[in-house]
Amino acid sequence: MSDHNPEVSNQTAEQVLKCLPALQDEATLAGISDLLDKLAPILQGRRLHNIVDLLAATSDVMEMTDDAMLQKVMGLYEDSISGVWMLTNALRYASAQAAAEAEPPTLWQSIRKFNKDEDARRGLDVVTNILAELGRQAAIKGQKMPED
Amino acid sequence: MIKTIIVVGGGIGGTMTANNLVSKLYPEISRGEVRIILISNSPWHYYKPAFMYVAFGAFYKEELRRHQASLLRPEIDFVLDQVDDFEFKKSRLKMRSGDIYEYDYLVVSTGCIPSPERIEGLQEAGDHFYQHAPARKLFEKISTIEKGRIFIGVTFPKTPNVPHQCGIAPMETTLMLDEFLRRRGVRDQIEIVYTYPTISQLVRNCLFLQRPTGEVLPSVFESKGIKHKRGFTLASVDPERKVAISEEGEEENFDILMQTPPIRAVDAVLNSGISHAPNNEGWLPTDRYSLQLEGFENVFVMGDTVDLPISKAGGSCHNQSPVICNNIAGLMRWGKTVAEYDGKVQAIAQMGMEAGMPLWYDYDVDVIPTPPTKIGGLMRKSFNRGVYWSVARGLV
Numbered sequence: 395m396s397d398h399n400p401e402v403s404n405q406t407a408e409q410v411l412k413c414l415p416a417l418q419d420e421a422t423l424a425g426i427s428d429l430l431d432k433l434a435p436i437l438q439g440r441r442l443h444n445i446v447d448l449l450a451a452t453s454d455v456m457e458m459t460d461d462a463m464l465q466k467v468m469g470l471y472e473d474s475i476s477g478v479w480m481l482t483n484a485l486r487y488a489s490a491q492a493a494a495e496a497e498p499p500t501l502w503q504s505i506r507k508f509n510k511d512e513d514a515r516r517g518l519d520v521v522t523n524i525l526a527e528l529g530r531q532a533a534i535k536g537q538k539m540p541e542d
Numbered sequence: 543m544i545k546t547i548i549v550v551g552g553g554i555g556g557t558m559t560a561n562n563l564v565s566k567l568y569p570e571i572s573r574g575e576v577r578i579i580l581i582s583n584s585p586w587h588y589y590k591p592a593f594m595y596v597a598f599g600a601f602y603k604e605e606l607r608r609h610q611a612s613l614l615r616p617e618i619d620f621v622l623d624q625v626d627d628f629e630f631k632k633s634r635l636k637m638r639s640g641d642i643y644e645y646d647y648l649v650v651s652t653g654c655i656p657s658p659e660r661i662e663g664l665q666e667a668g669d670h671f672y673q674h675a676p677a678r679k680l681f682e683k684i685s686t687i688e689k690g691r692i693f694i695g696v697t698f699p700k701t702p703n704v705p706h707q708c709g710i711a712p713m714e715t716t717l718m719l720d721e722f723l724r725r726r727g728v729r730d731q732i733e734i735v736y737t738y739p740t741i742s743q744l745v746r747n748c749l750f751l752q753r754p755t756g757e758v759l760p761s762v763f764e765s766k767g768i769k770h771k772r773g774f775t776l777a778s779v780d781p782e783r784k785v786a787i788s789e790e791g792e793e794e795n796f797d798i799l800m801q802t803p804p805i806r807a808v809d810a811v812l813n814s815g816i817s818h819a820p821n822n823e824g825w826l827p828t829d830r831y832s833l834q835l836e837g838f839e840n841v842f843v844m845g846d847t848v849d850l851p852i853s854k855a856g857g858s859c860h861n862q863s864p865v866i867c868n869n870i871a872g873l874m875r876w877g878k879t880v881a882e883y884d885g886k887v888q889a890i891a892q893m894g895m896e897a898g899m900p901l902w903y904d905y906d907v908d909v910i911p912t913p914p915t916k917i918g919g920l921m922r923k924s925f926n927r928g929v930y931w932s933v934a935r936g937l938v
Contacts, residue, residue, distance in 0.1 A: 456917060464920065468928030475932055487616040490572050
């Protein structure tokens with residue numbers, strides 16, 4: 395902002411620093427001194443350069459982010475979160491139900507449950523479909539591809 | 543005996559609170575001592591703030607809604623029905639279906655209803671963006687207007703010190719409109735006039751309901767060539783002449799009238815007879831700290847339904863929900879409420895189509911306006927496109 399101010403732009407950096415009210419405060423100067431102590435080694439070793447480069451790269455990413463990119467990234471976020479949430483919910487709820495039974499059902503009782511419970515059958519169908527899809531993708535990966 | 547907690551309302555407040563209650567009371571729920579029911583009259587959950595973007599062609603309906611049941615933890619029983627009668631004295635609800643639900647604790651989060659029909663002529667000649675269909679209609683108008691005058695106004699409830707829906711929205715949409723029309727290349731031929739009523743909560747003759755923000759608005763509007771006018775309280779609209787008439791006795795012509803409409807509580811809340819609010823607005827008398835319905839220890843109110851001086855927006859629900867969950871847990875476990883709401887609300891204001899401004903305030907401290915930034919805009923868009931659904935699930 396200062397380059398638009400003619401009063402400031404005619405001053406040297408030293409004069410500007412001397413005029414800054416914040417730098418007339420002892421606590422500010424003590425804070426800057428502490429910071430310089432911390433910064434000195436990474437400045438001397440040219441490691442602070444990496445941090446500045448990182449900030450520049452982060453800023454570049456923000457400049458490049460448009461609506462389409464943001465929607466894709468947030469779509470990935472939402473898909474991941476909702477998937478994990480659904481699975482952890484199912485696991486917690488199913489475990490609590492199983493733990494609530496004094497004795498686990500016999501194999502025959504489990505089979506009868508599948509037969510009677512539409513949701514359980516649908517859940518089994520989901521698992522079957524997942525296995526089928528994994529198989530389809532494995533088959534694609536295993537296909538021999540012709541050379542170009 | 544099993545305790546029943548019923549949450550009424552499938553908006554952001556009710557959804558996050560039902561999920562948060564499961565987290566808070568999981569030990570009791572897993573022992574079968576507590577059950578939680580969420581009642582909503584819609585199978586869909588809508589991200590209502592996105593209606594504002596629909597008005598600018600930036601959101602499809604399919605992107606701003608989810609199946610209500612898909613946002614609820616499996617421990618919650620979802621009931622698709624409508625409450626017809628809140629019988630607070632009997633701790634029970636009468637439903638549209640004829641069913642009756644008895645409860646031990648109740649959370650009322652039924653939102654509010656835009657009611658343009660409460661101002662003569664507004665329904666016919668005015669537009670708004672607080673529901674999907676009106677927002678689509680507004681988009682058709684602002685995406686085709688070539689020249690003329692867009693007149694923007696805000697209607698406050700008649701209940702003293704109660705705000706309209708989403709306090710920052712009129713300002714947000716004014717700045718978005720300016721940028722939208724510039725992108726279309728027609729801004730030079732269209733006059734935008736932003737107005738504010740004489741009485742806006744505790745301030746008078748201002749441009750915003752909080753003075754610090756109201757004081758920076760003139761310079762913001764002037765930099766964009768947006769005209770602004772204080773003291774215009776819409777009384778009626780003449781659809782034939784396309785004129786807005788104010789309580790202060792002025793007339794203003796318009797080609798598009800973008801008016802934040804009057805609002806009211808839902809019918810069942812209105813008919814409960816509990817509200818003291820004037821003008822049949824129906825806001826429930828709510829303890830500003832415990833969020834209990836006055837006179838009913840086992841009933842809590844949140845979101846748009848309260849009569850508090852706090853924004854009717856999701857950012858309020860986000861801070862009220864943990865207080866209500868803690869207080870229900872406190873009543874069940876220790877016999878008393880333990881948490882107090884400090885009036886905190888936070889949001890990221892959309893300042894134009896790209897920039898954003900994070901903001902927060904509470905009962906004691908107003909919003910301190912800061913310069914809108916691109917990173918603020920990215921934060922808002924990220925919230926719109928993903929984080930919101932985590933908030934609804936009670937994860938954030």
